[in-house]
Each structure stands twice: as C-alpha cells, then as structure tokens.
Amino acid sequence: MPTSSNPALPRNHTDHSPGTGSLIRCFFAVWLAMAASQDARPTLAQATSTRVGSPSNQTDHKDVTPESIREAFRETHQGFSSDELILQDKLRDAFLQELGIAPKQESQFDEQRAALRALLQLRKRGDLDVPTTQRSSESSASINAAIPTAEIAIRTVLDRHDAMIDDVLCDPRMRTELQQEAERLSKNISAETVRRAVLRLRKSRRLRPELVLRVADWDRTVTTHPVNQLHLESLPNTPGVYLFRDSTGYLYIGEAVRLRDRIGDHLRGSHNAGLSKVLSDSEANPVTLELHAFPNDSPAKKITVRRAYESELIRSRHPRFNLQP
Numbered sequence: 001m002p003t004s005s006n007p008a009l010p011r012n013h014t015d016h017s018p019g020t021g022s023l024i025r026c027f028f029a030v031w032l033a034m035a036a037s038q039d040a041r042p043t044l045a046q047a048t049s050t051r052v053g054s055p056s057n058q059t060d061h062k063d064v065t066p067e068s069i070r071e072a073f074r075e076t077h078q079g080f081s082s083d084e085l086i087l088q089d090k091l092r093d094a095f096l097q098e099l100g101i102a103p104k105q106e107s108q109f110d111e112q113r114a115a116l117r118a119l120l121q122l123r124k125r126g127d128l129d130v131p132t133t134q135r136s137s138e139s140s141a142s143i144n145a146a147i148p149t150a151e152i153a154i155r156t157v158l159d160r161h162d163a164m165i166d167d168v169l170c171d172p173r174m175r176t177e178l179q180q181e182a183e184r185l186s187k188n189i190s191a192e193t194v195r196r197a198v199l200r201l202r203k204s205r206r207l208r209p210e211l212v213l214r215v216a217d218w219d220r221t222v223t224t225h226p227v228n229q230l231h232l233e234s235l236p237n238t239p240g241v242y243l244f245r246d247s248t249g250y251l252y253i254g255e256a257v258r259l260r261d262r263i264g265d266h267l268r269g270s271h272n273a274g275l276s277k278v279l280s281d282s283e284a285n286p287v288t289l290e291l292h293a294f295p296n297d298s299p300a301k302k303i304t305v306r307r308a309y310e311s312e313l314i315r316s317r318h319p320r321f322n323l324q325p
Contacts, residue, residue: 064099064111069118070128072098079134082123086116086169087136087195095119109172116170136196143196146182148249149189150197153181154207155317156290160222165202169195181224184288185247206316220292227279227287230267235260239300240293241310243319244275246285250319251275255306259291274321 076094077085085091093103101111122128157168157177168174175191182194201207225235227244237260244251244266252275256262270276278287292309294300300309314322 074130081132113171146193146197149185150194154198156181225289227282236293243290246287250317252321253313253319255310
C-alpha cells in the first residue's frame with residue numbers, strides 16, 4: 001500500500017492527491033469543457049446577424065440569375081403569367097421575397113426593378129418555361145372602364161421620365177406615380193385595375209411615343225396640377241404645350257410661347273366654349289392641367305415646332321374639344 005509523503009497524514013491514509021500528470025489531464029479536461037461551451041454559444045456576430053423572417057424584416061440576398069428568377073417564379077406564380085405576377089401586389093411581393101429582396105425596402109428598389117425586368121426578359125425570349133394555368137378574374141368591362149384614366153396616368157409618367165411601360169410596371173417608384181396620377185382622376189380606382197388597363201393599351205398599340213419626340217430631345221419637364229387648387233404664379237412661363245383632362249379623358253390641348261400667361265387666359269374665360277364650360281364646373285368635375293414645359297432656348301421657342309408637337313398630341317390623345325389635325 002502506498003504511503004503518504006505528507007507527514008501530516010497518518011501512515012495508513014491513502015494519498016488521493018493528483019500527481020503532475022493527473023493535474024495536466026485535469027486542466028486539459030476543464031479546457032475542453034470550456035471550449036465546447038464556447039462553441040455551443042453563438043458569437044456576437046452570429047447572435048446579431050439578420051435572417052430571413054427575423055423581426056428586423058430584412059432579407060438575405062440570393063444571386064439573381066436566370067435560374068434563380070425561373071425558380072422563384074415557379075415557386076410563387078400560383079399558375080398566373082409573368083405579366084399578372086407583376087400586376088398583382090401579393091404575387092410580386094412573394095416572388096421578390098423568394099429572391100431575398102424586401103419589396104417595401106427603399107434601399108432595394110433598384111434590385112426589385114432589375115429582378116422584375118429580368119423576369120420579363122426571360123418571358124420575351126421564351127426561356128421562362130413555366131406553364132400558365134390561371135387568369136385574372138377581373139372582368140373585361142371593369143378594365144375597359146379604367147382605360148381613359150389609365151391612359152392619361154401612364155402617358156403622364158412615361159412623358160415625365162422618358163420611360164417605357166415595362167419600366168413603370170417594374171419600378172416601385174414609377175408604379176406609385178402611376179397610381180397617384182390615376183387617383184387624380186378617379187379617387188378610389190384600384191391600382192391593379194389601372195395596371196391591367198395599361199397592359200391592354202400597350203397590346204392595342206395605343207401608347208406609342210409621339211413622332212416628334214422620337215427624333216428630338218428637348219429637355220422637357222412634365223408636371224400636373226389640379227385646376228381647382230392651381231396657383232398661376234407657380235407655373236413656368238416658358239414655351240410648351242398644355243393639356244386639360246378629366247376622368248373622361250383629354251379635354252383640350254394647346255401650345256404657348258408663355259405657358260403661365262396662356263393658362264391664365266383660359267381660366268379667366270377660355271375662347272373654347274366647351275372647355276370654358278367644363279372649367280367653370282371644375283369643383284363638381286375635377287379637371288387636371290398637364291404641362292409639357294421646355295427651356296426658353298429649346299427648339300420649342302419656335303411656333304412651328306410647338307405646333308408640330310401639339311398636333312402629334314392631339315392625334316394620339318383625341319381631346320374632346322380640339323379639331324383633329
């Protein structure tokens with residue numbers, strides 16, 4: 001039996017105190033336990049990292065490739081076409097979230113536009129390869145009823161940004177502008193109905209750019225103003241073209257070398273009897289003024305140029321109180 005080397009212990013006491021090797025093994029075991037505990041505990045970076053669906057409402061981006069676009073569409077389209085997915089808020093949001101893009105997050109609006117444009121490009125090239133089995137339940141009559149409002153709204157946004165229809169439908173900022181312009185004419189009109197009417201207009205080729213603007217870039221500024229809230233002094237007094245419109249469509253289109261002065265003439269008593277009657281009742285039937293203003297040193301300072309543009313607008317927009325050119 002081993003004896004204790006410690007004189008304070010009785011001779012028959014077994015010494016269980018660890019030797020050097022035992023101490024090393026003991027410390028090593030403690031270190032392993034501590035390391036395992038640290039590994040099981042999330043680091044600060046892990047604990048604060050954002051995950052999809054976390055309360056921070058941010059998303060982890062996926063690589064947006066044709067394959068990921070196709071797969072996201074397959075997972076979220078619910079049988080509808082790519083056009084319908086872009087028109088319907090719920091479908092569009094689900095598609096974007098599948099790609100790791102937050103639909104309402106302004107910092108990701110550019111990614112949203114790019115992803116939706118990529119989806120349309122796949123469809124146009126015939127590379128989407130996902131069957132469509134569902135159609136919108138909205139009636140054709142409802143869409144047709146929205147066409148006058150939709151035409152004015154989309155033309156205003158297209159003119160303002162020199163954009164294409166796909167740009168407006170894919171870009172969340174321009175989509176918002178489209179709805180704002182539509183609601184100037186029809187307060188409670190559905191955003192999805194407006195978009196469907198825009199697509200119908202595009203398919204009927206009624207939204208081609210005016211010829212004069214396809215051959216010239218005049219640094220045009222397009223603004224809209226409710227007539228019953230109009231402050232004349234806020235209007236530009238530069239060359240341009242003006243359009244009066246209401247919920248039924250375009251009313252009158254004209255040109256002027258000084259827009260503010262000409263609009264003032266109309267508001268004091270238009271020479272056009274039909275327009276004068278509508279303007280006098282603009283409280284009951286809201287009228288909107290749309291201005292296409294050009295810099296003083298642009299080609300629009302020449303009356304022949306302004307009249308060419310005016311004629312193109314009259315030809316494409318069919319205002320009620322103008323003679324067709």
